[in-house]
Amino acid sequence: MLDSFPLLRFKFDLIRCLPKRMKSNDLARAAFEAELQEVARVIASGPKALDAPPDVEAAFAALAALLGGVTLARAVSTLPLAQAIATSVVASLCPNKRD
Numbered sequence: 001m002l003d004s005f006p007l008l009r010f011k012f013d014l015i016r017c018l019p020k021r022m023k024s025n026d027l028a029r030a031a032f033e034a035e036l037q038e039v040a041r042v043i044a045s046g047p048k049a050l051d052a053p054p055d056v057e058a059a060f061a062a063l064a065a066l067l068g069g070v071t072l073a074r075a076v077s078t079l080p081l082a083q084a085i086a087t088s089v090v091a092s093l094c095p096n097k098r099d
Helices: 006-016 026-045 056-075 079-093
Strands: none
Touching (some): 056 079
16 A cells, blocks of 8 residues: 555655654654654545545554554564465455455
């Protein structure tokens, strides 16, 4: 999904690279929150697709599922399980997706 939005991918990559001590800083948290709200707004107002989040709240849910799925997939030691996690997240977010 983020591949369609290069600017969003850049913002997520930038945030991910911040040092941990900076992430806990109140200023950094406020900046992260502002950008997260903007990302959710862009997703909700972006190109319409059958399974696209219809509003900001649904975009937050989709982002949380995607980030949680990535976290879980990266935490396991076997590729088949990581792929199963990724596949299940996509299936839950895009039930109308046809391969």
